[in-house]
Amino acid sequence: MASSQLILILAVFVATSSLVFASDPSPLQDFCVADPNCTVKVNGVVCKDPKVVTVDDFFFSGLDKAGNTSNAVGSKVTAANVVQIPGLNTLGISLARIDYAPWGINPPHTHPRASEILTVLEGTLLVGFVSSNPENRLFTKVLYKGDAFVFPVGLIHFQQNIGYGPVVALAALSSQNPGVITIANAVFGSNPDIPANILAKAFQVDEATITKIQSKF
Ligand SMILES: *[C@@H]1O[C@H](CO)[C@@H](O)[C@H](O)[C@H]1NC(C)=O
Numbered sequence: 674m675a676s677s678q679l680i681l682i683l684a685v686f687v688a689t690s691s692l693v694f695a696s697d698p699s700p701l702q703d704f705c706v707a708d709p710n711c712t713v714k715v716n717g718v719v720c721k722d723p724k725v726v727t728v729d730d731f732f733f734s735g736l737d738k739a740g741n742t743s744n745a746v747g748s749k750v751t752a753a754n755v756v757q758i759p760g761l762n763t764l765g766i767s768l769a770r771i772d773y774a775p776w777g778i779n780p781p782h783t784h785p786r787a788s789e790i791l792t793v794l795e796g797t798l799l800v801g802f803v804s805s806n807p808e809n810r811l812f813t814k815v816l817y818k819g820d821a822f823v824f825p826v827g828l829i830h831f832q833q834n835i836g837y838g839p840v841v842a843l844a845a846l847s848s849q850n851p852g853v854i855t856i857a858n859a860v861f862g863s864n865p866d867i868p869a870n871i872l873a874k875a876f877q878v879d880e881a882t883i884t885k886i887q888s889k890f
């Protein structure tokens with residue numbers, strides 16, 4: 674192969690590989706308020722006619738209200754993303770309030786489309802995330818009121834209220850639609866189940882242990 678051809682191939686590769694986006698794509702207009710009634714499927718949500726957009730398309734109320742933490746994990750996420758605020762469509766940001774009962778956890782999960790920065794408004798919160806294979810290094814810290822912590826996009830992370838009172842945290846995310854994959858639910862509560870023999874081998878336990886865990890999801 675002539676070296677000029679090789680250079681051309683390399684140039685094309687570099688040009689196309691720079692088209693990878695680290696967050697939601699930038700908008701090409703002032704706003705693109707989501708039209709939930711549109712049946713056309715696109716990457717994001719179709720814009721509604723700007724003439725019928727109102728101020729309330731950019732508004733959400735209720736983040737002052739504590740979520741109900743009476744559940745198995747002792748935490749509740751109140752999301753404010755494109756589902757609740759149609760005006761967030763194409764903007765690449767969203768918000769969530771998280772409430773934690775004493776010793777409650779936000780179980781290990783990932784956001785496939787967003788990095789997250791979380792700040793503690795009230796209480797004491799143990800947080801952590803784990804880096805990719807093969808290191809799988811745990812980065813963990815105790816946060817107090819006013820502290821902030823970053824969870825990089827895609828990495829498994831968790832939080833636990835380690836105080837005796839409630840914890841309130843506010844999280845900002847770098848996607849209008851960050852997505853959530855809760856590890857336990859996805860692995861042990863998929864529909865239909867991942868075959869128990871696969872999970873038994875993956876987790877190096879017997880199948881009875883797997884079916885017992887699956888029965889909880
Ligand atoms: C969607 O359709 C419903 C039922 O026709 C209507 O009530 C609602 O206002 C529509 N929503 C928008 C954002 O156009």
Ligand SMILES: *[C@@H]1O[C@H](CO)[C@@H](O)[C@H](O)[C@H]1NC(C)=O
Nearest residue numbers: 739740741742743744745749
């Ligand atoms: C909180 O959730 C629990 C369990 O679903 C329910 O029994 C309880 O009534 C809820 N509390 C409030 C204040 O909504």
